Amino acid sequence: MRIERVLAAAGLATGDAPEVTDHGRSGDLVARCGDAFVKIARRSETWNARALERESAVLRWLAGKAPVPQVLWSGAVADDLALVMRAAPGTAVSHVPEADAEAALTATVRTLAALHALSIAGCPFDQRLSLKLAEAEARVAGGAVDESDFDAERLGLTAAEAWARLTAAIPATEDLVLAHGDASLPNFIWGANVTLIDLGRFGIADRYQDLSLFLRSAQRNHPQVDAVHLLATHYPLTDLDAVRLAFYQFLDEFF
Template identity: 40%
Template sequence: MAGQLPVSRVLFYGEEASNEYLLATEVDGVNAAVPSHLSNLPSVLGSLGAGLKRIHRVPIDNCPFDQRLDRKLAEARRRVDQNLVDEDHFDAERIGKTAVELFGLLLSQKPHQEELVFAHGDFCLPNVLIANDEVSGFIDWGRAGIADKYQDLALAIRSITSKFGKEFVPFFLTGYGLAEVDEERVFYYQLLDEFF
């Protein structure tokens, strides 16, 4: 991502016994979830959408990180089988459901196609930094890789709705350049996120 996106620069990586160490530069700005953005929220959210589009334009030809749906479903199944899914932290509309129930829903509603892009993987407000009402950087790349663009769109929509209200989502979508949203895929990728 270096040279293509505003991200931290790695200064040092090392391993010792069972520990790994990473030292990186700071990314300027404050996260997009802070209330100080309320005074210019439409502009900030438009910038957020444009920033996501910029991520999605990174070429995937030589990307070594596979986050496609079949791989994510296999990992979700493993997490269900090993009781690693935190059912107490499901989104409000899924509280009271079990991971097994939701996994069955994931399988039965799996989209037939993916629009593959380089995806951030956890594109929510705290992972985007803003300076002067513009995106100044992106952090938390642990789930990045080749994935459907709705992996990012769905989590951004959920994050914006939760923090600022659903009425602000169109500013983000306009910044991204998306006139029409596939609500089924938004629902699906928000559901998938319950497992991670």
């Protein structure tokens, strides 16, 4: 019923029964409806609703600058906030066949490099570390951190204990780019090109925000591919900073 209400508000009639594809780690309801995707967050779920509202604005701002889905409609319906997008053709890079994994990862690296090469001037979306840390601290205080989902080396820590360790390792500087913000492989759709999706954390941030999550996700989803080598070959960075990689993977525990 929630999906049907959104489609009606958007003036869309697909003729096909909605196919719920995910409830997402964030708790959003995600459904495929013909050639459109619908994402819905309850307005009462503050973190999710804020991220979805932000994603709608990001997609509109990035249109024509980077490969992102077309926004068909966004707005409020009853107790929900919703975003309706044109479905990106292709397959999530996390789910491509093993035979295609290296080609898909290479295309993803090149897409990240192109995104990071765009000028940050005029970008209204700020994800600098000071803001990310403030949001992370608020999530700890609000009980919004899923301690059961910590990476293996941090399982058993409370959110407060993890926060204390993170804040002892904050980098002194940032290398700012336009960052996807959640550059895990499910958020890249590989087809004729690579489309960026799930952009609720997009904004001006350190490039390692993306590089760290890309490498972690590549290791988990396609361990047979040397993703570090692909970065060295296709991304304009001389050496990877292992300390920054570890820090930004740690920071992701709070989101």
